[in-house]
Amino acid sequence: MRFLSFLVLLAGLVLTAPLPARAAIDVYEFDSPEQEAVFRELVRELRCPKCQNQDISDSNAELAKDLRDKTYEMLREGNSKQEIIDFMVARYGNFILYRPPLMASTLILWAGPVLVILLGLCVVLVRTRRKGGGQGEALSTEEKKRLAELLNKDKES
Template identity: 50%
Template structure:
């Protein structure tokens, strides 16, 4: 009997936690619902770093979902909601931050790394080409000297 009560109690606890994780939002029309879904998939949770507010279970993400819902229900446009979130949480809340002085390293950093990599490769290949050219000249001089020494040595044995 105790085992049955324990199983029943634990199943109730699990069902309560599962039901608390599901947010149910009701909208006036399909356009509002679509806008809410799109915004909740494109806004980033400031706490979770790389999760959208719809994917995150953090309290901040839940609050952001509620705020997006309220603003959507109030008739705010997508741009107005995104501008509000940027004003409150910064450019980090969007996955595509605008190009500003502060975000220029995010936009130009990868390009700089690629250009730096190509310039190092080109510099090293030119350096190796110069070494090969210099070693060929060196080999020609040394080979002439070596032939002279061999001829001299062969001349002594004969």
């Protein structure tokens, strides 16, 4: 009986024991602090094509890890920051950049928010002008008499 209790206790411990987390930490060695600074800058400027809302430094996607590794490799080979950006844009398009260049294809990204705000202001102005801007039309003489009568009744009461 003791042996059975021991096995149940052992099974319980094994099943509830925390399993080691499988978290990979990228470790890169650089020749100089400047090279490391360029790497950090690049991985923050490049967007993960899979995650879309994260830069490749924050993303845990396998593609982001591959992009970090490629960036590191290219830096170690002596490529400049612009050469690495050009390589990534040639491979993944302007989408990989958080700040895409102003071009005909990206114009909507730059002008879109301003156009939406201007359109909203125009709608507000048109609607307020149609209502007369809060000013009513002048009262006719009949309406003025009726108003005076109502006000006099109110004072007498």
